[in-house]
Amino acid sequence: MKAYMVFDIGGTFIKYAVMDQAAKRLVSGKFPTPKEGLEAFLQQICDIVKEYKDSYELQGIALSSPGAVDVKTGSIGGASAIPYIHGGSMTDLLRERTGFPVSIENDANCAALAEGWLGAAKNADYYICIVIGTGIGGSIVMNHTILRGAALHGGEFGYMIMGGSFQAGKDPLQSTWSQSASTNALVREVEMKKSLTQGSLDGEEVFLLSEAGDPIAQESIAHFYKGIAIGIYNLKYALDPEKILIGGGVSKRGEVIEGINRELKLLKDEISTLHIEVEACQFDNDANLIGALFHFLKAHASSGI
Template sequence: MKAYMVIDIGGTYIKYAVMDREANKKKSGKFPTPKEGLETFLQLIGDMVEKYKKSYELEGIAISSPGAVDVKTGMIGGASAIPYIHGGSMTNLLKERTGLKASIENDANCAALAEGWLGAAKDADYYICIVIGTGIGGSIVINHSILRGASLHGGEFGYMIMGESYQNGISPLQSTWSLTASTNALVREVERKKSLTQGLLNGEEVFRLAEMGDPAALEALERFYKKIAIGIYNLKYALDPEKILIGGGISKRREVIEGINRELRLLKDDISSLHIEVEACEFDNDANLIGALFHFLRAHA
């Protein structure tokens, strides 16, 4: 049976699946991301491929990876929690190790491609995904292709400056969207309001506090929705996509999507009259795997 080895490289775990062309998982699992170095990583992938070659006719390896991925060369630029993946061509290394064709794509881009192939954006030709987590990232997708930009920074929405410039000696770079409107920023704000030690809370606990009526959590969430809505408003008028999708763990909470849309409805007047609305991404844990497979199928059509 023809199938594909699909791998999602994460800082803590490497997830994998044997998939058919329709992204149905035949086998799947995960193992801790090796800390020893590149050779250990390649050995683990090679052994896994050899194992599944006995049961499946593997057509290739599809990789989802952190970092600034150059899909043409297979090299991973930038930085990540896995230093050894940055340097040589990952696709060439895997081809040499396994004898299979290989492709690689950035993990956020994979998640966006999954939505356009089988998820919430499958009826859209032009959409953006905004992933809210420790920071804010995302992707711009046009006709199932990622808009990468001249420096591979297309979709790095979190770098947008949202605050005023150089007041009280503070650089505007301290008021980027990631630093002021991410889940991490929300948590830190609640900790400050409650005079708690940084790192004591997480996102789940902030929402639990809000559900209990905690004033600090409720106020911080309202500000969070406003700041997210302002960034989305800017992106809508700059890019004018058909759909705007919200990803990241926080997007699974219905009140988050409702809160953002409520604030977006308020950002309208006689001039700024566009209807702006967001939806949650459909896929969660398997998004990177599905998108990596889609990228491979297009690259080797």
């Protein structure tokens, strides 16, 4: 049976799995992301591949990575919590060391591809995924293909400048969607209103405060839903996707999807007649692994690997 070695590179841990062509995990695990540098990173990847290559009919290696990934060259641009992965071709380095074909894709794009292959968007030809966390990112997918953009920034929705940015003396770049409507922005708003030190709360604690009846948390969450809804409204009219999926840890709370959809209904009037509704992404921890595998299979479809 054909099998594939798949890695999800994160700032704290690197998750891995041996998967079959249907994304069934045959083996899985994780190890701390090496701090020593590129050589230690490559050696750890190669050691994992070596451990399983004799037990499974490995066909190749699929990587999910942070940063601005160039899937053609295998290089990782931009910045991330792992500085040493940026620069040369990661696919070339691992191909030379292991002898296996290697593919690489951005982690947010992998999550989006997973949804289109086996998840919440599997019946959609054209959809977008919006990932809400420390900032806001995402992907635009058409016919199982990521729309990357000329500078590989397609889907960087968090850079949109939101309303109220042009007040006198206010820097519009301080009012991006990421800075005004991310989970981080929600937490910071509650901390400021409560005169707490930055870092005192996290997103889970803010929602627990709201559930306990805290008026500041409740007001800030309502503001959070409205800010997300306004950005989604803009994206719907700019891109008009079939589906809009919400990912990130906050999307696992059912009330978040309900709150965003409630605000989207309020934005509908005699001019804006489109029905706009969001759904939660289906996959969570395995999304990047599944999407990385799909990207590998698609990239090597003509070779029969």
